[in-house]
Amino acid sequence: MSESASNTASRRAAVRTGPAGPEAAAQDAALVARCRGGDTAAFAVLVAKYQDRIFNVIYRMTGNRSDAEELSQETFLRALQKLSQFAGRSGFYTWLFRVAVNLTLSHRRRRGRAAMRSLNGPSGPAGEDCEPAAALLADHREAEPHAAADAEETNRRVAEALGELEEEFRVVVILRDIEDMDYEAIGQVLDVPIGTVKSRLHRGRQALRRMLPDLVEP
Amino acid sequence: MNEPDDKTRQLSAYLDGELPDDEASRLRAAIESDPQLATELQRLQAVRRLIGNLPRQRAGGDFAASVVRRAEQAGLLRARGGRWRRWAGYLAAAAVFLVVAGVSALIIFTSRPGPGDGRQVAMDYANQEPPQLAAGREAEPPLGASAEGLDAAGAVNKLEAEITAAEPVAATAREEAPGPRRPVASADEPPAWNEVIYADDLAATQRRVEHAFASNSIALLGDRRSGRTARYNPAARTTEAYSVRRVRTNQVMYTVIATPSQVAQLAIDLAAIRGGEGTGQAGADRPAERVALRSLVRRRPPFAEEDGKLAAAPSALRDGKPETADADRPAVGRCLVPGPLEQRGLAYSKAPVPPEPSAGVATMPAADRSTTDALRRHAPRTQPVRFVTMQITLNQAAAATDTAPATSTPPGAPTD
Numbered sequence: 259m260s261e262s263a264s265n266t267a268s269r270r271a272a273v274r275t276g277p278a279g280p281e282a283a284a285q286d287a288a289l290v291a292r293c294r295g296g297d298t299a300a301f302a303v304l305v306a307k308y309q310d311r312i313f314n315v316i317y318r319m320t321g322n323r324s325d326a327e328e329l330s331q332e333t334f335l336r337a338l339q340k341l342s343q344f345a346g347r348s349g350f351y352t353w354l355f356r357v358a359v360n361l362t363l364s365h366r367r368r369r370g371r372a373a374m375r376s377l378n379g380p381s382g383p384a385g386e387d388c389e390p391a392a393a394l395l396a397d398h399r400e401a402e403p404h405a406a407a408d409a410e411e412t413n414r415r416v417a418e419a420l421g422e423l424e425e426e427f428r429v430v431v432i433l434r435d436i437e438d439m440d441y442e443a444i445g446q447v448l449d450v451p452i453g454t455v456k457s458r459l460h461r462g463r464q465a466l467r468r469m470l471p472d473l474v475e476p
Numbered sequence: 477m478n479e480p481d482d483k484t485r486q487l488s489a490y491l492d493g494e495l496p497d498d499e500a501s502r503l504r505a506a507i508e509s510d511p512q513l514a515t516e517l518q519r520l521q522a523v524r525r526l527i528g529n530l531p532r533q534r535a536g537g538d539f540a541a542s543v544v545r546r547a548e549q550a551g552l553l554r555a556r557g558g559r560w561r562r563w564a565g566y567l568a569a570a571a572v573f574l575v576v577a578g579v580s581a582l583i584i585f586t587s588r589p590g591p592g593d594g595r596q597v598a599m600d601y602a603n604q605e606p607p608q609l610a611a612g613r614e615a616e617p618p619l620g621a622s623a624e625g626l627d628a629a630g631a632v633n634k635l636e637a638e639i640t641a642a643e644p645v646a647a648t649a650r651e652e653a654p655g656p657r658r659p660v661a662s663a664d665e666p667p668a669w670n671e672v673i674y675a676d677d678l679a680a681t682q683r684r685v686e687h688a689f690a691s692n693s694i695a696l697l698g699d700r701r702s703g704r705t706a707r708y709n710p711a712a713r714t715t716e717a718y719s720v721r722r723v724r725t726n727q728v729m730y731t732v733i734a735t736p737s738q739v740a741q742l743a744i745d746l747a748a749i750r751g752g753e754g755t756g757q758a759g760a761d762r763p764a765e766r767v768a769l770r771s772l773v774r775r776r777p778p779f780a781e782e783d784g785k786l787a788a789a790p791s792a793l794r795d796g797k798p799e800t801a802d803a804d805r806p807a808v809g810r811c812l813v814p815g816p817l818e819q820r821g822l823a824y825s826k827a828p829v830p831p832e833p834s835a836g837v838a839t840m841p842a843a844d845r846s847t848t849d850a851l852r853r854h855a856p857r858t859q860p861v862r863f864v865t866m867q868i869t870l871n872q873a874a875a876a877t878d879t880a881p882a883t884s885t886p887p888g889a890p891t892d
């Protein structure tokens with residue numbers, strides 16, 4: 259097998275199993291099997307495992323914490339409801355993100371795509387509610403107040419720019435650059451060909467580049 | 477066809493390592509000869525970095541409880557009396573499933589554990605295959621009200637039961653104010669294992685490193701001011717065992733306090749990350765700890781599928797070759813991973829060797845009696861609880877990446 263073919267095969271395997279690898283995929287499959295039997299503990303494990311990642315993606319898509327909370331909960335309930343339709347062709351992780359993204363897009367359409375506010379404004383979580391990146395900022399603030407303020411301002415502007423992107427570009431950028439999904443997984447989540455993922459991602463990044471010229475100039 | 481536009485369109489995919497090898501090679505050549513294309517690549521890299529640096533947001537503390545409650549109300553799960561305590565038991569079990577390896581940071585083990593020794597339990601857990609949840613379990617009777625019902629893995633339950641017995645707050649998970657986070661270990665000695673990673677994309681590498689922590693059930697220390705002390709969080713039932721600080725804009729440093737087994741697993745995970753993101757150095761400041769850790773690393777299975785990154789893993793680890801010769805080498809800083817940065821002369825530098833500390837690694841303070849008692853059941857009576865400290869430094873390989881994009885391999889990109 260050529261290296262390219264080998265890479266492609268291993269990427270496909272990664273898409274099927276999710277980014278955490280085959281062990282995590284095997285665990286997920288077992289948990290899903292038990293969820294289908296109404297097993298509460300297995301469901302709780304799945305929720306605990308994915309809640310933060312699902313929440314973060316939805317939060318970045320909506321820019322609103324309470325919407326993200328509600329939609330994240332709805333995602334898990336919907337997934338539980340539709341579990342019989344999960345055939346295992348993709349990883350559970352990919353399938354769950356698909357549920358989350360579809361729910362969020364429907365929600366945004368219902369809301370008429372209200373303009374997003376800054377994702378890091380006063381209503382945003384702070385302190386221990388935030389994960390390491392925010393922790394970095396906090397540390398930064400203690401050591402170098404000006405640098406921390408700069409970083410916070412940068413994040414605010416980036417989040418705002420992300421919020422201004424067209425929906426179809428924003429979701430691809432989030433799945434790739436925040437969730438670290440590969441193109442094939444993104445294609446499965448959005449049910450679009452890889453070529454479309456490639457094109458939307460490039461256009462999304464180009465748009466962000468134009469919105470943040472001073473931050474991206476080499 | 478407008479050829480330059482086509483090339484520009486391919487830059488994002490090139491950056492993400494999503495171009496087929498032949499197209500990537502052609503584009504690399506084009507970037508080398510076209511400064512505008514190179515500049516555009518740098519801009520896109522900057523965009524990706526900015527997005528990746530956005531703070532991660534987390535669901536609220538009662539998120540899982542709310543979801544389970546709603547699922548029960550909707551009749552999507554088997555009803556079991558509906559009492560909060562029962563759900564709390566399940567949720568505590570779920571938390572245990574995710575963090576029990578972190579809890580195992582509280583478990584002592586020696587180099588040659590005997591049968592039935594608690595340290596063997598920790599090792600069993602650390603070395604076990606993925607939990608056998610499905611096979612043979614489907615027909616089991618419904619779960620009981622306690623966390624024992626979550627038979628994710630026998631070893632998990634063993635540990636969980638031990639900890640639960642001494643942790644009434646965690647065991648019942650009552651809806652009450654979380655208790656104070658309890659210090660369980662501190663690590664003021666020099667790290668037993670160092671990792672230095674040069675990353676083409678610092679933000680992406682940070683995410684991967686933090687995923688590695690999460691997958692080893694090592695949580696971020698809540699209070700960043702006491703980053704040298706690991707603590708047990710009775711409400712979340714997690715061991716908060718790593719701290720992070722940004723030293724400079726292009727450097728991030730993690731301190732991890734964990735069992736040797738966890739550190740060994742992390743070393744493997746980080747080697748895989750280095751394979752994808754650049755190169756680095758691994759070593760231990762203390763020969764005795766290094767030997768023990770390397771022995772553990774060798775006992776691990778080879779690297780998990782990391783999407784083609786196996787080839788870049790340290791050969792000594794990959795091939796299981798003995799490293800005893802290194803145990804006598806006083807210096808750290810042997811470059812384990814050959815890669816593009818090494819070829820550019822940026823691979824590593826020899827770090828000075830700190831003096832051998834007179835005492836062992838971290839000892840657990842006696843302040844927290846319940847946790848201490850739980851741990852001591854696993855511990856030999858004559859030895860302190862042992863932890864090791866791992867230090868991980870991520871460096872942005874900015875000069876190499878940003879000024880010479882044509883010669884750098886983007887993370888995850890197929891190599892020639």
